[in-house]
Amino acid sequence: MFDPHSKRMNTVYRYTRHCYDISRKFFLLGRDGLLEELGKQDYKSICEVGCGTGRNLIKLAKMNSSNKLFGLDASDLMLKKAEKRIKKLRLEDQICLHTGLAEEYEFNKQFDILVFSYSLSMVADYKKALNNALEHVSDDGVIYVLDFGNFENFPNLIKKLMYKFLKLFSVYPGKNELFSFLKRNNVFYETRDIAGGYSFITKLTKS
């Protein structure tokens, strides 16, 4: 991994990847709700952009064994962790992992669903990442963004501390910027807040 962003991600996760799934269970709210929603849908392929340790992809594979799943991540250290678990569970025929950047990775195929689960707030250029995702979703496909919100209903002090804490992990929440971008680019979306603005989930479609 030679580009600066991938190096940064490897630095963020160098040690924390070993306790990632246990520790993030309490912070990354809404992931299981999103997976349940996906599990009810009729899709053939899903790509998770910023799939990390493969936690979500493995859960999706267990829900439905006939669909093809793809994971992209900037950090090869996180992907090594994912690869190990996927092999252990013998899911390598169903889940295919790719190392690269959300902003530019070329899959040469389109997916029914793309998912950004707590990854869009970490990419260096969220506009490029979304444009690339829009290129890779089929015309009737859906992109889901689950991420940290603006903590609207939290006291100011907690809000400030949360932003400082997230910055330590190179996380920069940008809900309002995302919505402005979608409006400017005529991308349709529905959104709802989770836990008083702690996080949000947005469903994007091309039409």
Ligand SMILES: C[S@@+](CC[C@H](N)C(=O)[O-])C[C@H]1O[C@@H](n2cnc3c(N)ncnc32)[C@H](O)[C@@H]1O
């Ligand atoms: C907070 S983790 C979320 C992992 C997983 N989606 C989950 O819900 O547990 C964010 C992941 O996004 C990846 N990431 C950050 N910037 C990226 C980029 N530009 N392209 C691809 N992956 C990226 C990080 O390496 C990390 O694995």
